[in-house]
Amino acid sequence: MAVGCTLSITSDPTTRFFNAICFPVDMKPSGPLFFWAQVFYLSKILEFGDTILIILGKSFRRLSFLHVYHHATVLFVCFIWLQTRQSMFPLGVLTNSTVHVIMYGYFFLCAVGCRPRWKRLVTDFQLVQFVFGFGILALMLSQHFFGSGCSGIWGIYCTAAFNGSLLALFFNFRSKNYVKKTTEMIKLS
Numbered sequence: 001m002a003v004g005c006t007l008s009i010t011s012d013p014t015t016r017f018f019n020a021i022c023f024p025v026d027m028k029p030s031g032p033l034f035f036w037a038q039v040f041y042l043s044k045i046l047e048f049g050d051t052i053l054i055i056l057g058k059s060f061r062r063l064s065f066l067h068v069y070h071h072a073t074v075l076f077v078c079f080i081w082l083q084t085r086q087s088m089f090p091l092g093v094l095t096n097s098t099v100h101v102i103m104y105g106y107f108f109l110c111a112v113g114c115r116p117r118w119k120r121l122v123t124d125f126q127l128v129q130f131v132f133g134f135g136i137l138a139l140m141l142s143q144h145f146f147g148s149g150c151s152g153i154w155g156i157y158c159t160a161a162f163n164g165s166l167l168a169l170f171f172n173f174r175s176k177n178y179v180k181k182t183t184e185m186i187k188l189s
């Protein structure tokens with residue numbers, strides 16, 4: 001999906017970088033970018049199966065608020081992306097699918113008994129994607145309000161609220177899992 005989206009942005013000579021973050025207001029929901037958005041939406045339905053497998057396997061400790069909240073709301077957010085022909089989604093697909101390759105790579109290594117030492121990096125990558133999202137949002141809003149307007153502005157407000165909530169939850173996760181633990185280890189030694 002990340003590769004597909006990148007190729008869709010770069011291979012079309014009429015597509016400029018700004019098109020990836022600001023679609024024209026009369027954007028038609030067709031073509032390669034919307035194809036990848038549909039695939040991304042389907043992948044989120046598939047990802048929901050992850051939660052079902054966790055419930056069936058009775059691994060309830062894995063069902064943190066963050067996990068359930070993310071999996072329950074992400075489907076709705078992706079649906080809004082498609083419905084509103086939302087600007088910025090190509091970069092969302094690109095960053096989120098890249099982060100998911102790393103994250104599921106981490107889970108896979110854990111599952112085969114080879115727990116990676118770079119768990120913290122995975123969390124940091126997740127945080128960076130949300131911060132990056134806000135940087136792109138600022139660029140897009142400047143184009144929307146001071147340029148010719150961008151498609152899907154209401155979807156963007158929804159996505160911004162979603163991004164903000166995940167940023168806060170992941171900061172909380174990071175502080176509980178790494179920062180506090182490091183401080184406790186320093187105190188003990």
Ligand SMILES: CC(C)(COP(=O)(O)OP(=O)(O)OC[C@H]1O[C@@H](n2cnc3c(N)ncnc32)[C@H](O)[C@@H]1OP(=O)(O)O)[C@@H](O)C(=O)NCCC(=O)NCCSC(=O)CC(=O)O
Pocket residue numbers: 050062064066067070096099100103106107108110111119120122123124126173
């Ligand atoms: C490093 C993380 C990726 C995972 O940290 P955690 O502390 O939650 O996980 P962990 O290291 O304790 O893993 C514990 C055990 O559960 C397994 N495990 C945990 N969650 C799993 C999942 N969703 N799918 C498959 N396996 C999973 C691990 O393999 C491991 O098995 P065992 O113990 O048997 O060896 C972190 O950054 C994170 O995302 N934490 C939030 C929890 C979460 O559900 N994240 C995914 C959805 S949010 C998301 O995806 C946001 C985004 O868009 O980036």
